[in-house]
Amino acid sequence: MSLVDLSLLSGLEPDTKDLEQLVISSDQYIQHYEYKEGKVLLYFGELTSGPDPDCVSFGAKQINPMGLVQPANAILYDFYNPDRKCSVFYSAPKHSAMLSKVCHANVCQCAEGPCPRQRPTFNKAITQTTRFRFACYQPIADYVYEVELLNSTQKNVFDYYEAKIHRILKATTDESIQVGAHRQFLTRSMCKLNMVTGKRYLLMGKDGQTVDCNNKMQYFLDAQAWIEKIPEDSECRTTLHRQACAHLQDFMNTPDSLCLF
Template sequence: LTEFALKSREPNVDLTCNVTLSSQRNFQRSLRLKRDNAAILQQLDIRDVKGKMFVKASGTGSGLLSVKLKYNVLVPPELLCKFNITVRADIHKPRESSSKAIGFPPDLMYDLFGPSRRRRSVSSWFRGWRRKQTTPTPLRHDPLPVNFLRDSRTRDYSPASPFFPEESGAFDNGRSDTEAPSVEGPAQSMLTYDVEVCSRYIGGEDSNMAVIEVGLFSGFEPVEKDLEKATSDNNLLAKYEMTEKNVILYFDKIPWESPTCVKFRIERQHVVYNVQSAVVKVYDYYNPMHSCTQFYGPGSTSPLLKLVCEGNQCECAAAQCPRKEPFQEVERAGTATRKRAKLRELVCQQHDFVWIGTVSSNEVINGYRHITFRVDTVIKEGLEPSASAMTGTKLFVARELCSTADLIWGARYFVFGRDSEPFEKDGETIMKYTLDKDVRVFNTDESLTSKRAENLHSILLWLTSGFARQGGCRT
């Protein structure tokens, strides 16, 4: 220490420190230490350190060099997530009316009102007439003041009495008996969902104060009276807040033995198409790092998924699915030569790539079907060269409601597809393909189910032999 102290007092300090990396030949950074800046801390930030780092000092004097390495460790979600959370969103079904139809025996109902097809309009008028009565309703077996005129050729009785004012035009409302009444006005856009969120703390005791943020579908608002009722019914729910995008629930604690649940309705205020999934987040009030996130979305049969819109143009979501008979024009072409010519036209003019491969997985995530596909044969290259296409698996995405995109795990398919734009994920370029109306798929196992499928399969197999020998799309 004495020697170091003596040398550090040297008046002539002129040091140069050069830093290089083995992984980057052109990388070189320098630090210059002189008498006028010797007391000032100098530092270098090197973001990408791979291999070895070399430090070389030259000159006179002495200095202190320290290296601080910072790196991130991927923490398993179960270590951060201290809660179990589930969420459901179902279309609200109002309670059925408690009013019951008059309990006439079936034979008497037939004699009074005729066949059930005709009975609908009569019974609806009768219920309305019943509500208007101020006198007690006659008992079931009391004689009714009705005069019947019977047609001897049928069993269809026609009431001729003010009791049934059909002949006076009371039932003539401009539509047939089987036609449902139209609904007009704002009621057409009314849609209500029941949202239920349940959470349980993962541990040996109850949690601290906790918060659950429930995201809402676009265009929907919560029914506040439901939240008020939930606050009064659930002694763990301290209060709630409503914002434009979510409902915030504050809990005194979340139990660990059994989940606590909150259920409320959300009503559509504005019609929004292409509705996306919403997010539910639960976390410890005093330690927000301990959080869990869950997505929820409309069910596959939800009206919210029936339309897909771009700008002012909307179409049925089913129209975005792969077609049920994708090679109909090929099958109808006539002779084998014409069928092959038509198939060549589809491959070369309407599709960017044609692959054959096997489905590795098929799962639904937030209303969309994610399918991984392993390519083993490339008939036509797209943006991805053949070597890249046959490396790893490819991701296809389709709406959950598309039955034609529900590819069977382990099955082998022809896929006639369109290129997509690559995107970055975790520093890696990934291609995600869409299974939509512009994509054609054929399950080779279908060739065993019918003669028609067998013939189509044989035509498609020509792509793996004759099509390639004839130069593919270059001819």
């Protein structure tokens, strides 16, 4: 007899009707099952070592929304000789709806939709007027910050960017935000932003609905966010780029009441 000790992914519980069916079916895929404390135990009367794998499946439903669903493990034991065992880790598929939320405590923010993109300063379509329109009229940004990217980390399917606030052009509900403060900006890892540590960015978008471990607002970067790398001085000194850089600086030098203009 063999036993599979299967830890479920966070927030899931098994469909016991499926498990019952595995027991009572004519093929009797398993002899018995148990479910307790986030684990499913499957008892097999016999496992063969043939070329074809033995597969069983059962459904599970999400009872609690989870933002960072960590991998879980499954361990196969020889029931009468527990030292004979093997284990494997598994996780939800990268495109699973389970991973489309950023959560903290009981608050979750949807993280689905198209990926954000960086706005090129030297594109003729990007002007001071374009930035003002984005910040103040459509889609109306909750925040407008100049930030310096300090570091980035990947957790499950999200990239977290820690940034230092260098300039606040607009702030809405993040009451504790101030120059020099650190904030986290995050996006799905499948969205390749290629943001570079040590560089400065103009970021505009909607306020976050969740907070980080320090109880500070964190901001999700989606298709409705403005991400623009601030060019280096050496780039701006060239005749070709001088005017574009001047327009960007004019925008960032606007006072806090930028949307009153």
